[in-house]
Amino acid sequence: MVSFDGLTDLWDRLFGAQPDPPPLLVVLTGLAALVVVSTRLPWRVARNAITIAHEGGHALIALLTGRKLRGIRLHSDTSGLTLSAGRPTGLGMILTLLAGYVAPPLVGLAGAWLLGGNRITLLLWIAVVLLLAMLVMIRNAFGVISLLVTGGVVLAVSWYASPQVQAAFAYTGVWFLLLGGVRPVVELQRLRSRGRMPASDADQLAGLTPFPAFFWVTVFALVNLAVLAVGAALLADPLLDGTPLPTL
Secondary structure (H helix, E strand, O other): OOOHHHHHHHHHHHHOOOOOOOHHHHHHHHHHHHHHHHOHHHHHHHHHHHHHHHHHHHHHHHHHOOOEEEEEEEOOOOOEEEEEEOOOOOHHHHHHHHHHHHHHHHHHHHHHHHHHOOOHHHHHHHHHHHHHHHHOOEOOHHHHHHHHHHHHHHHHHHHHOOHHHHHHHHHHHHHHHHHHOOHHHHHHHHHHHOOOOOOOHHHHHHHHOOOOHHHHHHHHHHHHHHHHHHHHHHHOHHHOOOOOOOOO
């Protein structure tokens, strides 16, 4: 049986503020995330996290707009598919399609806001809860394994790692979501220009609205760049409080 003191300790652990991270940590984690996003092999491995956020965005907005979520599939090539039932046209369908490419940086922005309040452990536990909620709707083996591994890593860091390691992990993850939301939009337009993604989110939006697919690709890009700028400003707050960076 869990004691009252144990519950109090858990509450304090989850909702208490951690120490301010060293400014150098904020810089180094941002650079690490940038390297992962901009290099081929690390990006191919880490991109699965972007796909999870992308498909999660589709799923959440589908539910919020009254559509019936049929399931989510994650594939080993880092692609994904979210199926929902409802009207094939209308605002709900448009918002559901729109949500995918903008979801990763928006999740990163929420994470940056939590990090701004030094709620590092809370951020990690929210991530675990969201991954478990998404797991219920996964409809293929690779997707189940992917979410279990990702959630297991986040849970282990939040429970066993030191505050310094938690901070480094959380900042790297949030930087990655913010920066990693831009590259898929570039890849989308590159593949579209080669005729290799005729049923992309942007092309489906073009079929539902008066605007061409390139307009929607531009919307994805502008939103993600704007969110990146705001999120970066939140994460850079420790650099602006007058604390000098230590010399290496």
